Amino acid sequence: MLLSCSDAYDIIQDNELPEDEAYVTIGHLRSGLNGAYAAYGPDFGGDAIAFNDLFTDNIRRGPNNNGQGAEEYNFLMQPNSDMPTSVWSNRYATINRINRVLRAYDRLFPTFNEADQRNAKHVKGNLLALRALCHLDLFQYFTVDYKNLSAPSIIKMDFVPSSPFDVYPRNTVGEILAFIKQDLTDAKTFLNAGLQLVDGETTLPSGVTAYNSVIYLRPVAVDFIRCRVALLEGDYPTAESIATTILATPAFDLANRAAYLQMYGNADAPGECIFKLSRVLNNNSILNLFYFNTNSTGPIDPYLTASRQLYDLFPAGNSANNPDVRRVVIFGNVVTPENLAINNFPIRKYVGSTDGPTINDVKLFRSSELKLIVAECKARNSDFLGAATAVKELRDKRISTTNVLPTYTSLNGALTDILLERRKEFAFEGHRYLDLKRIGGEINVGINRLESDAFSFSAPTSLAAGDYRFTLPIPTVELTANPTIVQNPNY
Numbered sequence: 001m002l003l004s005c006s007d008a009y010d011i012i013q014d015n016e017l018p019e020d021e022a023y024v025t026i027g028h029l030r031s032g033l034n035g036a037y038a039a040y041g042p043d044f045g046g047d048a049i050a051f052n053d054l055f056t057d058n059i060r061r062g063p064n065n066n067g068q069g070a071e072e073y074n075f076l077m078q079p080n081s082d083m084p085t086s087v088w089s090n091r092y093a094t095i096n097r098i099n100r101v102l103r104a105y106d107r108l109f110p111t112f113n114e115a116d117q118r119n120a121k122h123v124k125g126n127l128l129a130l131r132a133l134c135h136l137d138l139f140q141y142f143t144v145d146y147k148n149l150s151a152p153s154i155i156k157m158d159f160v161p162s163s164p165f166d167v168y169p170r171n172t173v174g175e176i177l178a179f180i181k182q183d184l185t186d187a188k189t190f191l192n193a194g195l196q197l198v199d200g201e202t203t204l205p206s207g208v209t210a211y212n213s214v215i216y217l218r219p220v221a222v223d224f225i226r227c228r229v230a231l232l233e234g235d236y237p238t239a240e241s242i243a244t245t246i247l248a249t250p251a252f253d254l255a256n257r258a259a260y261l262q263m264y265g266n267a268d269a270p271g272e273c274i275f276k277l278s279r280v281l282n283n284n285s286i287l288n289l290f291y292f293n294t295n296s297t298g299p300i301d302p303y304l305t306a307s308r309q310l311y312d313l314f315p316a317g318n319s320a321n322n323p324d325v326r327r328v329v330i331f332g333n334v335v336t337p338e339n340l341a342i343n344n345f346p347i348r349k350y351v352g353s354t355d356g357p358t359i360n361d362v363k364l365f366r367s368s369e370l371k372l373i374v375a376e377c378k379a380r381n382s383d384f385l386g387a388a389t390a391v392k393e394l395r396d397k398r399i400s401t402t403n404v405l406p407t408y409t410s411l412n413g414a415l416t417d418i419l420l421e422r423r424k425e426f427a428f429e430g431h432r433y434l435d436l437k438r439i440g441g442e443i444n445v446g447i448n449r450l451e452s453d454a455f456s457f458s459a460p461t462s463l464a465a466g467d468y469r470f471t472l473p474i475p476t477v478e479l480t481a482n483p484t485i486v487q488n489p490n491y
Helices: 002-006 026-039 048-054 082-111 113-144 173-194 206-210 219-232 236-247 257-265 325-331 335-340 369-378 383-397 411-425 432-443 451-455 477-483
Strands: 059-061 273-277 291-293 298-302 304-306 361-368
Touching: 026 082, 026 113, 048 432, 048 477, 082 113, 113 173, 113 206, 113 432, 173 219, 173 477, 219 236, 219 273, 219 369, 236 369, 257 325, 257 383, 361 369, 369 383, 369 411, 383 411, 411 432
Parallel strands: none
Antiparallel strands: 059 304, 273 361, 291 298
């Protein structure tokens, strides 16, 4: 009877492609790698880039808003909310793609010739690095305490489940950190193996060269992830050492004003980007996070705009000629006296590039983050002068007027200023919520909006530092299917 029943659901469709036929050549492995990168979506609707600023204090209701974002802006966070569902589902779906390609790698590698094996190793290095990044995203959003090694974190997935009905409990913080660090160590080993010149070669194979660019996780990008991990677990000497080493490479120096503008307007200009997600005509969704439509002049009908509070953090003056290049990028030249009078600050960071209108790559790793990590680590080591110097070095690259060296006399004061600088530097790049979770809880800085910004959504003006909602709930889709899962506190 059981065998008879299985005929009803265990069906091979005519157009189904078995894995052993889908992955046969090195080209197929590369296609699988590209598919994994394409699946990774912090710029997808409801995901990190929109949420980090919307839930906190960088956004207000736009003139064409019909309720979009009201739930997040009102601090209404539940297991069935968009953000936890989006991040959990997207990262684990991406991890599943990665693990399937890794399984194909294990099957195919012994059959490849030496040249294809080198290319395959480089592909595997990329896959392991991306798997570590996905786990790190999940770790940051769903882990309550990054430093409590025995506390529950997320589910480690380093294999393809044998059945869609298999369920797994949450691993501990210590287990997840160890797993991420091991993936990063292995990733760099495989990447470097693919990048080694052998047998008298003077140039790398074209396949390796093509996959060793800013839109892939190169060895330097792996080190960047290692730096973030060290910062989260409180290993500040390691974080500072990695950041300092990367910044010492001329190619990864802080972008000056001209390079900064080019970085957001020219798709081929990496600026200070160490890793970015490539977006082209058919998968550019980032502008849709803030606008309904576009026309020949650019995006129109904004349903989310920048907050007045964020706008006021920058020097006054016409946006197009503002001393702070970050305000030029964020607001362009659309903040007219008329817009200013009604608190309308359209977001212009992603209006398009040389690839076309509304097409922008997603900047994920930048040198400025490393510079602020150096500042934070020095402050935590009571080197307040060193921390202030690092912050001033960043401001000197961003602000054309004279910048006074900050004066820090306490860790709290230094972290408060560094948190402010991170807010300005990474607005609408997916940092603010996580920064307030990690730093704000330590120095008692929560969400404090202007009344006029909060009123635009009839929302609260504040959320206390350390509130339970600075950790996302395990989403309903997992709770329903997985009886072994444990929910985060207070949800």
